[in-house]
Amino acid sequence: MATVTLLTDAELSPEAAxxxxxxRAARGTEYVNDFWRALAHDPATLRATWDRLSAVMAPGALDPLVKEMVYLAVSTANGCAYCVHSHTTAAKAKGMDTAMHGELLAVIGMAMQTNGLVTALGVAPDAAFQVTRSD
Amino acid sequence: MATVTLLTDAELSPEAAxxxxxxRAARGTEYVNDFWRALAHDPATLRATWDRLSAVMAPGALDPLVKEMVYLAVSTANGCAYCVHSHTTAAKAKGMDTAMHGELLAVIGMAMQTNGLVTALGVAPDAAFQVTRSD
Amino acid sequence: MATVTLLTDAELSPEAAxxxxxxRAARGTEYVNDFWRALAHDPATLRATWDRLSAVMAPGALDPLVKEMVYLAVSTANGCAYCVHSHTTAAKAKGMDTAMHGELLAVIGMAMQTNGLVTALGVAPDAAFQVTRSD
Amino acid sequence: MATVTLLTDAELSPEAAxxxxxxRAARGTEYVNDFWRALAHDPATLRATWDRLSAVMAPGALDPLVKEMVYLAVSTANGCAYCVHSHTTAAKAKGMDTAMHGELLAVIGMAMQTNGLVTALGVAPDAAFQVTRSD
Amino acid sequence: MATVTLLTDAELSPEAAxxxxxxRAARGTEYVNDFWRALAHDPATLRATWDRLSAVMAPGALDPLVKEMVYLAVSTANGCAYCVHSHTTAAKAKGMDTAMHGELLAVIGMAMQTNGLVTALGVAPDAAFQVTRSD
Amino acid sequence: MATVTLLTDAELSPEAAxxxxxxRAARGTEYVNDFWRALAHDPATLRATWDRLSAVMAPGALDPLVKEMVYLAVSTANGCAYCVHSHTTAAKAKGMDTAMHGELLAVIGMAMQTNGLVTALGVAPDAAFQVTRSD
Structure with missing residues (x-):
């Protein structure tokens, strides 16, 4: 099920290839998951997405596992089943164990719950949360 | 702006108080933010929310700052302005500096983007992402 | 703040008027809230929205208060602050008291939480939930 | 398809069991649906979720069927297919017939539509919707 | 998988038929897709949805292909897999080629990304974006 | 209200400047809206966002006005008030008149409505919507 075909290696344009x-080089595996095979119909967006993803997910002020867990949290809130599966797999590969996974899900669930409560209560952000020039 | 009044300390039920x-004891400050003042109309939900929040956000397999950043990520994806402001404040209080904040937002933005691309492409999760009994 | 002006009565087209x-007749008040004043720039959508809203929210197999609470629940999940405020007001006018409001919010929060947990767990609907021809 | 295995009864920890x-006792059936089997990897969240769900969905100021319909409405707006299926099943078990189901969906669809219109129009909540101290 | 059965032609009420x-007449094909077969349990909503959809998607100030692409964009942001598939099919039938599809997805992805960034930054709309009476 | 300060020109890093x-050159105006002033705390994301936005929104297989309307549609579904205001302004600047705006909103509202109905009905995409290798 997809809205475009999943391109095989033989069907790739030179830019996509x-x-x-x-x-493959970055991940150390021949396996390329289906998102990229679908995106490859548009080599410009494929290139831009891969380049930016590589930069954003690289080690920096936050470590890669934390970034994967944040990615998974956003994907969950957006209801993207594919992304939930792919980033859970990636997070496990980067060291997320059962206890960490459990706590991550508990935080996501808690955030979803209070997001709903706050929105239904219609509360405006406290003045104390405002950032000022002197910060 | 709110759909209920924000209760003053004098208006609290004994359970809410x-x-x-x-x-106040957990946070070491007299200040109680407006979410709790709105929620206090329903002491049972106030109690359940505070108890669960305290348990979920406590140090564990994930450190509290990581949990705050995940909370902020979910709140962003859900478009909860109040939650974005309160948890940005909390994350800064727990050590999130400008560089970490910047990377966090970059990951959130990247996840939002690929969530949209994957959903529009309609790709089903790869078999490689499936968890099996032997895992 | 709006992306169009809020039309005064004097600015309405005959169809919008x-x-x-x-x-005004249906609600028994001269007051027309700002959503309709913004929507009035497009009399065809104004007409279609009002007609359908009137039909959908009328008493039927579900009573009007239940419908208002469902409307409020959807508006909360979608993060529509205006809708949350207008339908909380409407629900109160139709009899929602503090206890009902509190329970409604507790259910919304619970649903948000388990929506997040289920999505993050990636669980497919049980066969037992499937509707079959013989149902 | 799931991001964790679905635990069998034999695999449960004592706390999860x-x-x-x-x-099983509350529902009067041996059948435990897959959400709980996935959640059982984290006994603390399993316990907290079940306890809170039981309290929130119990008869109170709102009857259980109304609560199920609100749950279904939120789950729909959040795009949680699993939750839509499980809570439609539960609502039918509590008395939701075809006419009620149809009206519920009509309200959900109407709310979704006006949520979109209001958001695109960018209208701020009317002063008339604001709650004041004297309310 | 559905929460209601998909009605066959023989099971339709006269109003649904x-x-x-x-x-069938409007589309020039005998094929009626499953959304309508599920919706047909509620002939009033079936009628209202079809009538409004026909009016809204008709040629006007915007051409039908633009409308289909907007429909697809909204469906993507809402995570509705069915709608993404049906409106991608419809957009292709109305002339969306591979290059247009690629650009559409790139815009959707870009919007999702900046939606997330703006929300996390908590920026209020500029005064310059406000519509005034004199506009 | 923001989670970071809005940088003045004097506060910009050389990369952000x-x-x-x-x-300013691309838009032919000295005015730089607040989103960029907030984003400027992270010059790398500022650069990446501007570069990609410029490429994605440029004339191509789709004209820039269509792209603005799609952007507005996504921003509406995601509930991003800032984005709704900025892209409505941009769409008007590129030629969206009142009739086009009205039709755009009608399509957005219709899509939101059927997204909700389809999700609540739980219908799987028809086989007819599937893309096959021979397409």
Whole structure:
């Protein structure tokens, strides 16, 4: 089920093939997951997405596992089943164990709950939460 | 702006007052933010929310700052302005500096973008992402 | 703050004025809230929305208060602050008291929470939930 | 398809088994649906979710069927297919017939539509919807 | 998988059969997709949905292909897999080629990303974006 | 109200100042809206967002006004008030008149409504909507 075909390696444009080679090199596996095979119909967006994803998810002020868990949290709130599955797999590969997974889900559930309560209560942000020039 | 009044300390039921005392003790400040003042109309939900929040956000397999950032990510995806403001404030209080904040937002933005691309492409999760009994 | 002006009665087209008259008659008040004043720039959508809203919210197999509470629940999940405020007001006018309001919010919060947990767990609907021809 | 395995009864921890026993007793059936089998990897969240769900969905100022319909409405707006299926099943079991189901969906659809219109029009909540101290 | 059965032509009420005849005439095909077969349990909502959809999607100030792409964009943001599939099919039938599809998805992804960034930054709309009476 | 300060021109880093110069040149105005002033705390994301936005929104297989309307549609579904205001302004600047705005909102509202109905009905995409290799 998809709105476009999943391109095989043989069907890739040269530009897309180049991105696939980078994905394989970065991940150390021949396997390229179906999101990229669907996105490859548009080599420009494939390139832009891969380049930006690589930059954003690289180690920095936050470690890669924290970034994966944040990615998974956003994907959950947006109801993206594919993203939930792919980023759970990625987070486990980066060290998320059962206890961490459980706590992550508990935080997501708690946030969803209070997001709903706050919205239904219609409360405006406290003045204390406002950032001022002197911060 | 709210759909209920924000209760003053004098207007709290004894059950709500007890929760407020716990919030103040846990946070080491007299200040109780407006979400709790709105929620206090329903002491049972106030109690359940505070108890569960305290348990979920406590140090565990994930550290409290990571939990705050995940909370902020979910609140962003759900479009809860109040929650975004309150949990940004909380995350800063727990050590999120400008660089971490910037990376967090970059990950959130990236996740939102690929959530949209994946959903529009209609791709089903790869078999490789499926968890099996032997995992 | 709005993306269009809020039309005064004097600025309404004849078609829009007719709808405003029906809103006033149905509600027994001269007051017409700002949503309709913004929507009045497009008399066809104003007419279609009012007609359908009147039909959908009328007493039927479900009573009007239940419908208002469902409307409020959907508006909360969608993060529509205006709708949350207008339908909380409407629900109170139809009899929602503090206890009912509190329970409604507790259910909304609970649903938000388990929506998040289920999505993050990636569980497919049980076969037992499937409707079959013989149902 | 799931991001964790679905635990069999034999795989449950003692804490999880105790919750399963309570689910079975409360529902009067041996059948425990897959959400709980996935959640059982984290006995603390399983316990907290079941306890709070039981309290929130119990008869009170709102009757259980109304609560199920509100739950279904939120789950629909959040796009949670599992929750839509499980709570439609539950609502039918509590008395939701075809006419009620049809009206419920009509209200959900109407709310979704006006949520979108209001958001696109950018209208701020009327002063008339504001709650004041004297309310 | 559905929460109601998909009605066959033989199971339709006379009112629903009339709508199905109009769908077939308007689309020039005998095929009626499953959404309508599920919705047909409630002939009043079936009728209202079809009538409004026909009016809204007709050629006007915007051409039908633009409308389909907007429909697809909204369906993507709401995470409605069925709608994404049906409106991608419809957009292709109305002339959306691979290049247009690619650009559409790139815009959707970009919007999702900046929606997230703006929400996390908590920025209020600029005064310059406000509509005034003199506009 | 924001979670970061809005940087003045004097507070910009050299990298951010360069992006601001490009925004001003591309738009032919000295005015830089507040989203960019908030984002400027993270010059890398500022640069990446501006570069990608410029590429995605440029004339191509779809014209810039269509792209603005799609952007507005996504922003509406995601409930981003800032984005709704900024992209309505932008769409008007690119030629969206009152009739087009009205039709755009009608399509958004219709899509929201059927997104809700389809999700609540739980219908799976028809086989007829599936893309196959031979497409």
């Amino acid at each position: 180049e991105v696939f080679a980078e994905i | 007890e929760v407020f005392a716990e919030i | 007719e709808v405003f008259a029906e809103i | 105790e919750v399963f026993a309570e689910i | 009339e709508v199905f005849a109009e769908i | 360069e992006v601001f110069a490009e925004i």
